Amino acid sequence: MSDESTGVAGPGRAEAPAAPDPIPAEARAANLKLWNAWSRIHEHAPGYNTAGFLSGETSLKPVELEELGPFVHEGTTLLHLQCHFGLDTLSWARLGADVVGLDLSDVAVALARRLAGEAGLSARAEFICSDLYDADAHLGDRLFDVVFVNWGAIEWLPDLERWAAIVARHLRPGGTFYMAEIHPFARSLDDAAPEGVLRIAYRYFPAPDEPDIDAVEGSYADPGADTEGLVAYGWSHSFAEILGSLTGGGLRIDHLHEFPYAPAPFWDWMVEDADRLWWLLDEEGGYRRDLPFSCSIRATKPVT
Amino acid sequence: MLDDYLKANLASWDEVTSVHVASELYDVDGFKAGRNSLSSIEQAELGPLVGEGTSLLHLQCHFGLDTLSWARQGAIATGMDFSGEAIAQARSLAEELGLSQRATFLQSDLYHLPDVLEDEFDVVFTSWGALIWLADLERWAQIIARYLKPGGIFYIAEFHPNAFLLADDSTPESLRIGYPYFQYGVPQRFDESADYADPDARTQNTVTFEWNHGLGEIIDPLLRNGLRLDFLHEFPYTIAGLPFPFLEVGEDGLQRVKGRDDEVALSFSLKMTKEG
Numbered sequence: 001m002s003d004e005s006t007g008v009a010g011p012g013r014a015e016a017p018a019a020p021d022p023i024p025a026e027a028r029a030a031n032l033k034l035w036n037a038w039s040r041i042h043e044h045a046p047g048y049n050t051a052g053f054l055s056g057e058t059s060l061k062p063v064e065l066e067e068l069g070p071f072v073h074e075g076t077t078l079l080h081l082q083c084h085f086g087l088d089t090l091s092w093a094r095l096g097a098d099v100v101g102l103d104l105s106d107v108a109v110a111l112a113r114r115l116a117g118e119a120g121l122s123a124r125a126e127f128i129c130s131d132l133y134d135a136d137a138h139l140g141d142r143l144f145d146v147v148f149v150n151w152g153a154i155e156w157l158p159d160l161e162r163w164a165a166i167v168a169r170h171l172r173p174g175g176t177f178y179m180a181e182i183h184p185f186a187r188s189l190d191d192a193a194p195e196g197v198l199r200i201a202y203r204y205f206p207a208p209d210e211p212d213i214d215a216v217e218g219s220y221a222d223p224g225a226d227t228e229g230l231v232a233y234g235w236s237h238s239f240a241e242i243l244g245s246l247t248g249g250g251l252r253i254d255h256l257h258e259f260p261y262a263p264a265p266f267w268d269w270m271v272e273d274a275d276r277l278w279w280l281l282d283e284e285g286g287y288r289r290d291l292p293f294s295c296s297i298r299a300t301k302p303v304t
Numbered sequence: 305m306l307d308d309y310l311k312a313n314l315a316s317w318d319e320v321t322s323v324h325v326a327s328e329l330y331d332v333d334g335f336k337a338g339r340n341s342l343s344s345i346e347q348a349e350l351g352p353l354v355g356e357g358t359s360l361l362h363l364q365c366h367f368g369l370d371t372l373s374w375a376r377q378g379a380i381a382t383g384m385d386f387s388g389e390a391i392a393q394a395r396s397l398a399e400e401l402g403l404s405q406r407a408t409f410l411q412s413d414l415y416h417l418p419d420v421l422e423d424e425f426d427v428v429f430t431s432w433g434a435l436i437w438l439a440d441l442e443r444w445a446q447i448i449a450r451y452l453k454p455g456g457i458f459y460i461a462e463f464h465p466n467a468f469l470l471a472d473d474s475t476p477e478s479l480r481i482g483y484p485y486f487q488y489g490v491p492q493r494f495d496e497s498a499d500y501a502d503p504d505a506r507t508q509n510t511v512t513f514e515w516n517h518g519l520g521e522i523i524d525p526l527l528r529n530g531l532r533l534d535f536l537h538e539f540p541y542t543i544a545g546l547p548f549p550f551l552e553v554g555e556d557g558l559q560r561v562k563g564r565d566d567e568v569a570l571s572f573s574l575k576m577t578k579e580g
Contacts, residue, residue: 185466185485185569188567188568189481197480198480198481199478199479199480199481200479200480200481200567200568202567203566203567203568204466204538204540204567204568204569205538205540205566205567205569238538238569239519239536239538240535240536240537240538240572243533243535243536244535244536244537247533247534247535252532252533253523253527253532253533254527255520255524255527256519256520256523256524256527257520257524258485258486258518258519258520258521260486289486289488290484290485290486290487291469291481291484291485291486292485292486292518295520
């Protein structure tokens with residue numbers, strides 16, 4: 001007998017139908033095509049330094065090692081959402097973590113598996129090809145000590161509530177969520193502005209039904225790459241939306257940090273430092289530290 | 305140096321207090337007649353948590369209209385401000401409105417409040433144009449944690465740091481970056497004779513020193529001092545009070561960027577709870 005008044009599903013009752021995919025079909029197809037193309041380009045792109053990784057260098061930025069490193073030990077289980085071709089996932093594995101990377105691009109996942117083998121990390125690294133919103137179908141009820149997200153991930157997602165629910169569902173109680181990302185404000189700046197001009201071009205606030213649809217010119221990791229005909233569908237996100245999604249998913253916010261450097265160049269007039277971070281220059285040629293280009297958030301899933 | 309900044313800012317606030325009391329923006333006559341001075345944001349978000357007997361500390365209360373609005377709603381309110389002129393006006397208003405039993409006012413620099421106030425409160429409240437007068441939000445957060453009861457609520461409604469970045473000569477079509485987001489404790493010096501509440505007023509103490517603070521710089525020290533984040537909200541509008549030519553005040557009394565009324569963050573609110 002069903003109980004319509006509470007809506008509680010009884011034993012044997014069919015599960016509720018899955019919520020509709022928040023990514024429109026044309027956006028999903030375009031972004032998959034783009035990420036497959038970028039994955040082929042990025043294996044040898046200057047912005048990724050795959051050869052350096054294979055020779056033993058970490059691909060992680062200093063801020064990630066500093067802020068998440070203390071939570072990653074021998075045997076720590078770590079889920080990397082939207083892992084691209086896995087260099088950062090594998091860098092955590094090299095530090096002792098048992099890692100699962102998940103990405104929408106089959107080309108990226110195949111490359112990640114191959115690199116895991118070449119780096120001798122296959123035993124502690126698993127890669128899953130899946131759209132973010134389909135993660136539960138692949139992960140089941142698996143729980144992780146750490147869920148990790150970084151650099152240019154959430155802009156491909158229209159719905160952060162569902163994203164945060166996936167994060168929370170796969171964190172063990174007491175587990176750590178960590179994200180290092182492009183700063184939401186920086187993402188609103190005009191990326192086509194002439195040199196030295198800083199002005200707002202894009203909305204700061206989220207608009208799930210109004211993706212930014214842009215013709216792709218090259219790649220953030222290889223500006224000169226041929227990306228003729230490729231299109232990107234992206235979504236803006238505010239701090240309020242990001243933090244609200246995480247707290248709404250039941251996580252407790254531990255920190256919000258903001259940084260004056262970017263993980264990749266916003267403009268060709270940014271310069272790269274020895275740590276592969278990108279900066280605006282001031283009039284004397286020093287690094288400008290007055291504007292935010294990246295941020296990090298750490299949160300904990302409460303034990304009770 | 306900090307003392308010099310404080311002295312300049314104090315001279316400015318002491319001088320503009322009487323301008324503000326007489327200004328249309330603050331509308332003291334309307335307030336006396338019963339108008340609630342709190343914005344729709346604060347009323348909606350903090351209002352339900354303030355009732356008869358709620359103890360409330362209002363940091364940087366200026367001449368106390370908002371403090372008194374909370375008192376009218378039943379709170380036992382304490383307002384503090386560094387301006388002696390503002391505190392004198394606040395006390396006089398409380399007396400005139402018969403709210404002296406529910407609203408007390410203290411003159412103190414924020415960082416020295418523990419020298420003059422002991423108590424703990426159900427709510428610590430601050431709002432609109434308070435943070436730019438503070439160099440050090442680590443010590444600010446320690447003060448807030450100090451004055452909250454376990455389980456007590458901190459609430460702020462403020463201008464957004466993104467709004468303070470915009471260049472003076474920006475237009476709605478070209479919102480350019482003219483000011484810093486991060487200041488690392490180093491103030492911006494301003495010298496403006498026009499007042500935000502009365503552009504026609506001409507004052508003598510025109511030099512002020514101000515600090516923009518990023519959202520991380522605001523939230524992080526509160527987290528470190530044992531407060532849990534309940535929510536951060538951001539709004540593409542703000543209360544009237546930012547004297548920027550690319551903003552316009554709508555019929556609802558809120559300011560927006562002309563023609564881009566849902567794109568740019570102009571204010572935020574934050575609610576946090578002291579653990580325990």
